Amino acid sequence: MTDSIKVPDVTALKEKIAAELAAVRDRSLAYTDVDDDLLVRQHSPLMSPLVWDLAHVGNYEELWVLREVGGITPLRPEIDDLYDAFTHTRSARPSLPLLGPDEARRYISGVRGRVLDVLDKIDLDDPDPLRAGGFVFGLVVQHEHQHDETMLATLQLSREPGLIREGDLPPGRSTNLGAPREVHIPGGIFTMGAAATPWAYDNERPAHRMYLPGYWIDRFPVSNGAYTEFVASGGYEDPRWWTAEGWQWVEAKGVRAPLFWTRDGDIWWRTRFGRPEPVPADEPVQHVSWYEADAYARWAGGRLPTEAEWEKACGGRTYPWGDADPTLDQANLGHLAARPAPIGAFPQGASPYGVEQLIGDVWEWTDSWFLPYPGYRSFPYKEYSEVFFGQEHRVLRGGSWATHPSAVRTTFRNWDYPVRRQIFSGFRCARSED
Structure with a gap:
């Protein structure tokens, strides 16, 4: 950390952090509120089973908030290796003795309760860079949201209908009128x-x-x-537009x-x-x-x-x-x-x-x-x-x-x-x- 962040209102910041933690956990649980078979199945070798992501966000939270900042004795040290993103490739994770869906939910819930205790006691004016301004909480909130986006990508790869909520968006406007392209x-x-x-x-x-x-x-x-014009023009058949590596990928x-x-x-x-x-x-x-x-x-x-x-x-x-x-x-x-x-x-x-x-x-x-x-x-x-x-x-x-x-x-x-x-x-x- 190279910047010192002044905390203007510690109480308000703690309330904001608590709200962010609650919101991201609600999101994680919503994306994993599906049949257990979908959670434990690997939908693509590019992605982990959803149940791995679910327990991983809790393990990450335990490592950084509870152990590094809170000094709390590890809750489940025997699972650290399973949920270390650098120890096992995504394609290998289905073969690991992962926590099942219900056990994963209980684990991350237990971690979260202790995290809120740490938040209640922490000094956000502490100059330690993990504590200052609540950086460690921002770290875990962003990390979990990133895995939530990964979960959405996994659910898209599953090709299972009816799992994701829809919503309304504002209409677009013509790009042929008014401002230049x-x-x-x-x-x-x-x-x-x-x-x-x-x-x-x-x-x-x-x-x-x-x-x-x-x-x-x-x-x-x-x-x-616009992209369909590229496709229609034979863009995928013409090596002029591709790097050597890209053309090799297209052909292969x-x-x-x-x-x-x-x-x-x-x-x-x-x-x-x-x-x-x-x-x-x-x-x-x-x-x-x-x-x-x-x-x-x-x-x-x-x-x-x-x-x-x-x-x-x-x-x-x-x-x-x-x-x-x-x-x-x-x-x-x-x-x-x-x-x-x-x-x-x-x-x-x-x-x-x-x-x-x-x-x-x-x-x-x-x-x-x-x-x-x-x-x-x-x-x-x-x-x-x-x-x-x-x-x-x-x-x-x-x-x-x-x-x-x-x-x-x-x-x-x-x-x-x-x-x-x-x-x-x-x-x-x-x-x-x-």
């Missing part, structure tokens, strides 16, 4: 990364000044309708469209949480890999933005619209509905430059590798970020419809392998000044 971002120096954001992760720090030349960036994410896997898409005559269909439906042209495309996003951008005469370009387009604030928490008319976050909102649905969420839907709807692939910022320091453990640095993982920004507001901001950095498509990923294009 691209926005110009002038060259200059800007501050990248998190400064005094209390719960920001180590990979978002330290904030640093950097220069970017001017560039253009899409006002909106690329839509399904026979990829011809985003994940979960199928064609029936002239109509593209998608399977969304077990239900087939025509692909809506006006939604941001999702479930595309970095390779697909990069190929589309080349085909369209542009490129993917760097993560610095993406962040600068947000305008240098916690969220594109400012520092206030998201409202329902600014972004599609927190599972308002189980899909992206139509293009142009959130004009009030635009950045000062006029770039829209930067937060929520779909994670946006960037052209950047996941690398440390200048002056980076690992905290509170190197396995969160440091072990992933290098030229294997591409950075995604902005969150998706499945991302909770407390687990995303303009400085938040997500990362994944360029082949990944089960995540709720999309993109927008950029280009350099002529």
